[in-house]
Amino acid sequence: MDFDPNQFIARNVRAIPRSGIRDFFDIVQGMKDVISLGVGEPDFVTPWHIREAAIYALERGKTTYTSNLGLLKLREAIAVSVEKHFHAAYDPKREILIAVGVSEAMDIAFRALIDPGDEVIYHEPCYVSYSPGISLAHGVPVAVACHAGNNFSVTAEAIEKVITPRSKVLVLNFPTNPTGGTMGRAELQKIADLVRRHNLLVMTDEIYSELTFEGEHVSIAAVPGMKARTIFLHGFSKAYAMTGFRIGYACGPAEIIEAMMRIHQYSMLCASIISQEAALEAIQHGEADTIKMREQYQLRRNFIVHAFNQMGMPCHLPRGSFYAFPCIRPTGLSSKEFALRLLESEKVACVPGSAFGPSGEGYLRCCFATALDKIEDACGRIGRFVQTI
């Protein structure tokens, strides 16, 4: 009898699809001279003083485990930074956990909170991990579809429509991957009222907050009364160009941080001490680097958005993050067809909007964390491709 290893794979794992981004980039691998506007990571190398801090940590023999919660001095520095920039005060000893990226922080938060059948609401198009992360924790993902007519903003009214007695957690992500949407204080206040009325918990992923180009970034954790029912997630990957260091963190009520820590201690144990030392340098002395990178992203954003609109692919101005999300509907192609044919004919890699949920169909995600001359070249190629359709 043939042996089928698939029979041993858990049902909920079998049910989750491969990430639409990864699938696409398997095709890109092995192709030559591709300009990638695909994977969402800064093209900058981590600033030297941060890399040097990692090297210096190694030189000093910092090669051990840390506390499960992470280095206390890093948690203390995070508390100072979060209070300064997000206006929410957390106790570094009990209310902050350092994880292996926001990815791990989010995963253990879902696992710490969700009982089988609990519903977790999120706005879509969204980061590819939310729905699978919820399913892997045996929860039920509930998407609130957002639309271009409204700049892909989510409203309290739209969220309220999907609330049921099983709703437990609301996931927010501003600035948003993939749309670049941001959220002002007034709408956040309405969402906060709704959350309190329906006794929900908020998980807010603010990994792109430093990359806000217009207006002030406001965290729901700072809305009066919300800190107690919010898990604030943030990390070093985007603001400091530190994706490979894999450091993120969660701030929240001590009881929930303790519950997350119990999962973390048996799975990850702790984040790498070398990366934590580098993160300390970043959070204490890296602000000027972030500002410089943001200025570059803003120039690139202005160029790429203008270029898409010129090509007849309407593109709203992303107010944060490093993604443009042009509409490709005028071409008559599906987002996957568009991305595949663009890659084949002009060797430009972008991610089909459908990778971010059904409401992303008709759009393309183009990451502008790429050098301006490459973006110019890519836009020339995309323009040529559009002429051939």
Ligand SMILES: Cc1ncc(COP(=O)(O)O)c(C=O)c1O
């Ligand atoms: C919205 C969002 N959250 C979380 C992550 C994961 O970040 P990290 O590198 O900290 O795991 C990403 C990465 O692209 C993201 O876009």
